[in-house]
Amino acid sequence: MNRIIVFLVILILFVAVLALGWWAYTLPGEVTVPVGAEEVRIKSGLAAAGVLLLSGLIAAAWWIISGIFVLPGRISRSRRRSQARKANSALTEGLLAAEAGDADAALKLARKAAKHAEDERLKLLLEARAAEANNDWAGAERAWGQLTRLPGGQLAGLRGAATAASERGDQLTAEVRAKEALALKSSADWPFNSLFDLQVSKGEWEKALDTLATGERRGLITGDSLRRRRAVLHTAHAISLPHDKKVEAQKALAEAIRAAPAFPPAAFHGARALMVDGKAKAAQGVLELGWKARPHPALAQLARRLVPQDMPANIAARLKALVDIHPGHRESRILTAEIAMDRADWVAAIRSLALLVEENPTARLCLLMERALKGYGDAGEANRWARMAASASREADWSDIDPKGNAFDFDKAGWARLVYAFGDVGDLVHPRYESYGRELEAGRVLALPGPEEEDRPETAAKAVDRPLTPPLDYAPDDD
Numbered sequence: 001m002n003r004i005i006v007f008l009v010i011l012i013l014f015v016a017v018l019a020l021g022w023w024a025y026t027l028p029g030e031v032t033v034p035v036g037a038e039e040v041r042i043k044s045g046l047a048a049a050g051v052l053l054l055s056g057l058i059a060a061a062w063w064i065i066s067g068i069f070v071l072p073g074r075i076s077r078s079r080r081r082s083q084a085r086k087a088n089s090a091l092t093e094g095l096l097a098a099e100a101g102d103a104d105a106a107l108k109l110a111r112k113a114a115k116h117a118e119d120e121r122l123k124l125l126l127e128a129r130a131a132e133a134n135n136d137w138a139g140a141e142r143a144w145g146q147l148t149r150l151p152g153g154q155l156a157g158l159r160g161a162a163t164a165a166s167e168r169g170d171q172l173t174a175e176v177r178a179k180e181a182l183a184l185k186s187s188a189d190w191p192f193n194s195l196f197d198l199q200v201s202k203g204e205w206e207k208a209l210d211t212l213a214t215g216e217r218r219g220l221i222t223g224d225s226l227r228r229r230r231a232v233l234h235t236a237h238a239i240s241l242p243h244d245k246k247v248e249a250q251k252a253l254a255e256a257i258r259a260a261p262a263f264p265p266a267a268f269h270g271a272r273a274l275m276v277d278g279k280a281k282a283a284q285g286v287l288e289l290g291w292k293a294r295p296h297p298a299l300a301q302l303a304r305r306l307v308p309q310d311m312p313a314n315i316a317a318r319l320k321a322l323v324d325i326h327p328g329h330r331e332s333r334i335l336t337a338e339i340a341m342d343r344a345d346w347v348a349a350i351r352s353l354a355l356l357v358e359e360n361p362t363a364r365l366c367l368l369m370e371r372a373l374k375g376y377g378d379a380g381e382a383n384r385w386a387r388m389a390a391s392a393s394r395e396a397d398w399s400d401i402d403p404k405g406n407a408f409d410f411d412k413a414g415w416a417r418l419v420y421a422f423g424d425v426g427d428l429v430h431p432r433y434e435s436y437g438r439e440l441e442a443g444r445v446l447a448l449p450g451p452e453e454e455d456r457p458e459t460a461a462k463a464v465d466r467p468l469t470p471p472l473d474y475a476p477d478d479d
Contacts, residue, residue: 121153128160137168155186162194171198182214192220200419203412205237208419229423231260235269236415249273257286261293263422264400265408268298271306280306284318291322295331298400298407300338301440305405316342330356331397337368341443346376363392364442371443399433401440 128143141164148157162177175198181191192215199208212230215221221229234256238249250273256266267290274283283306287299303318319339323332337352349372357365366389373382401407410418414431421427432439 121147121150124150124153125156128164132164137164140164141168155181155184155188158184159190159194166198171202174198182211189220192218200233200416203236203240203416205233205240205415209233209237224426225424227259228263228426229419231256231263231266232415232419232423234259235263235266236410236412236418238273239269239410239415240412246273246277257289261289262426264290264294264296264298264428265410265418266290267293268296268302268407271299271302275302275306284321288321288325292325295322295326295329296400297331297334297398300331300335301401301405301407312342334365334368337372341368341372341375344375346372350376361388361392362395362398363389364395364398366392367442394433394436394439396429396433398442399437399439400428400430402432403438403440405440 124143124147128140128147131137131139131143141161144157144160144164146157147153148161150157158177158181162174162181165171165173165177175195178191178195178198181188182195184191192211196208196211196215199211209230212221212226212233216226234252238252238256241249241252250270253266253270253273256263257270260266267286271283271286271290274280274286284303287303290296290299300319300322303322304315306318307314316339319335323335323339326332333352333356337349337356340346340349340352350369353365353369353372357369366385370382370385370389373379373385402409408430410430418428421429431437
């Protein structure tokens with residue numbers, strides 16, 4: 001079909017040319033051209049056709065001559081385009097090889113690109129990537145460093161240099177590079193994240209707090225994550241301070257509680273610091289504040305020990321104050337059962353615990369039930385609950401308390417992990433829980449007895465002498 005159309009177009013043009021020639025030939029009049037002593041007469045149509053033909057020949061000759069002059073430039077541009085295509089191909093294939101982990105191919109293509117690429121930034125980018133694929137972190141850092149000195153390549157170069165320095169173990173240089181990048185006016189969030197992560201990993205809590213403040217000003221971190229991270233950092237900083245800086249530690253703990261009241265370690269350590277100073281009332285206020293935001297068994301354990309050799313009635317009052325803040329919370333219900341056991345009201349304790357174990361029979365609840373049943377006088381049933389405790393599930397919050405009653409004893413790595421676990425997600429899990437480490441034995445009372453109670457043995461209300469029914473009905477009938 002296309003051939004027919006082309007043929008028709010050529011035929012029409014040929015006919016048109018013939019018609020135009022015939023029309024020119026038939027035009028009246030002549031053109032006289034003097035040639036020496038003679039005159040040559042040419043018909044007007046043929047003269048016009050001759051002028052057109054001569055003009056065409058002159059134009060063709062001019063095009064050829066001008067083409068000869070511009071030919072070197074065209075050859076040069078063609079060569080540059082060819083080199084650019086080769087360079088782009090080498091760069092593309094080299095970057096793909098580097099990302100794929102083909103170190104040899106990436107290095108080979110990087111050398112090829114260096115011969116053809118005109119943009120120094122692209123050559124350095126591929127050189128750095130190829131060095132990274134070969135695990136040549138010193139070479140990668142050198143290439144990234146050169147890229148930082150070129151226009152438009154500073155931020156990317158700093159990022160690559162920081163990563164390379166970190167990979168070869170030079171955390172100080174990595175931190176310096178990240179600081180340089182953070183000082184630049186950019187919306188990129190990697191300088192903040194990189195610098196913050198490095199400082200947290202090294203336990204530099206004050207520096208991490210300063211970096212966090214910079215991230216807040218830049219809008220790089222906001223909301224709950226910002227507040228929770230700040231609370232963890234303030235608490236970790238306070239714990240790391242020596243004893244002669246207790247005032248600074250207390251201020252840091254106060255900032256932590258203010259930032260995130262639902263962070264139990266801040267309330268626990270803040271209250272303990274006040275307890276050491278003999279400020280039991282202020283310590284109880286801190287515990288109640290923490291309990292209101294997030295009840296935790298470690299806070300209740302500390303409330304028991306705020307005053308050494310304290311009277312049982314005072315201890316019960318402090319615990320009851322916690323219960324009244326969140327009466328329906330699981331920890332408050334457990335604390336209610338513990339208060340009942342402290343005053344030897346075993347029936348009330350068993351009833352409270354029975355409802356809880358029906359919901360989730362953890363090892364902690366099983367041991368509490370064992371203690372209540374022993375006090376009640378049913379040794380056989382108490383032993384059964386003790387056996388159940390051996391295979392029951394553990395509680396993450398209870399694992400925060402060690403066998404001596406201390407809580408939240410994280411090391412530097414533990415605090416660093418908590419910055420993200422609690423800061424970003426709100427999780428509070430001690431490594432003791434994951435490693436099945438020893439924890440405080442549930443049901444064990446650490447509070448010291450008061451002077452009047454020191455020599456008095458613990459007494460239990462005796463149950464009627466008859467078989468006992470399941471946990472929900474442990475109390476004797478009223479009839």
